[in-house]
Amino acid sequence: MHSFRTPDEVTLGVEDFGDVGAPLVVLIGSPTMLSWPDDLCDALARGGRHVVRYDLRDAGASTTVDPDAPAYTLRDLAADAAALAKGLDDRPAHLAGVGVGGMVAQVAALDHPDAFAALTLVGTRPVAPGPVDDDLPDHDAETRTRRFAVPMPKWTDRAAVAEYIAAGAEISGDDPAEARARAERIFDRTQGKARKFHMANQLGMVFAKLDCAPRWRERLPEIAVPTLVVHGRRDRFFPVGNGEALAREIPNARLLVLEDAATAIPAKAADEIADAMLAT
Structure with missing residues (x-):
């Protein structure tokens, strides 16, 4: 794990897999970068790629200021x-984003x-967070209701945070054991942070406050x-119709x-x- 400094003086936490001389x-x-499973990063590296996953601002090891009021x-x-x-490379890269990272x-x-x-786009949609276009499926209403009914944890309590994330994953149709393990790793990377940073790292809530204009x-x-x-067929957060729209319009x-x-993911x-991706 190391950091990269952008020309705008932003520090990005990054992690490398594979040969740094490869595409x-x-x-x-x-x-956070942990939304990309280790197994997928390893598989891409075995396929002859230099894989770099990184944290967005106000997440993980990247520049953190105030996720409640992002100034970007x-x-x-x-x-x-x-x-x-x-x-990192003079050659154009293969760029991939998952969820809000896909935006x-x-x-x-x-x-x-x-x-x-x-370009690879995983589990995302062609519009910003908030109201969706009429032709796009929105978050599943029943799933949202059930997830919001789960009491918020004390965000500085590792076990409580992991259990909360696992419960939400089960409601969403994801593997709760994988979600719990990922939540613990995310928590451990942000030890000593205030509750709002833990919440931002786990839930990506900064996107609810981010200026995403123009369309x-x-x-x-x-x-x-x-x-x-x-796209996952059983995705209830960004239903598969969003991925179908992206594939039609690109x-x-x-x-x-x-x-x-x-x-x-x-x-x-991971291998599939x-x-x-290697064939793209």
């Missing part, structure tokens, strides 16, 4: 991705096309690089639907996703 794959956190925009996060890719990836590919040679969906046809869209995009997956799908 670069940049994995955007959602919001979605466009700034997209610029971070481009700066990281250009700073960052779409904007980065549109605003910085010279930085990227391929980018109408620009998706501008994406000219090979694109892979991956020219020549390929859609991979994981029949047994929900919101998170399951470790058991890696193979699809």
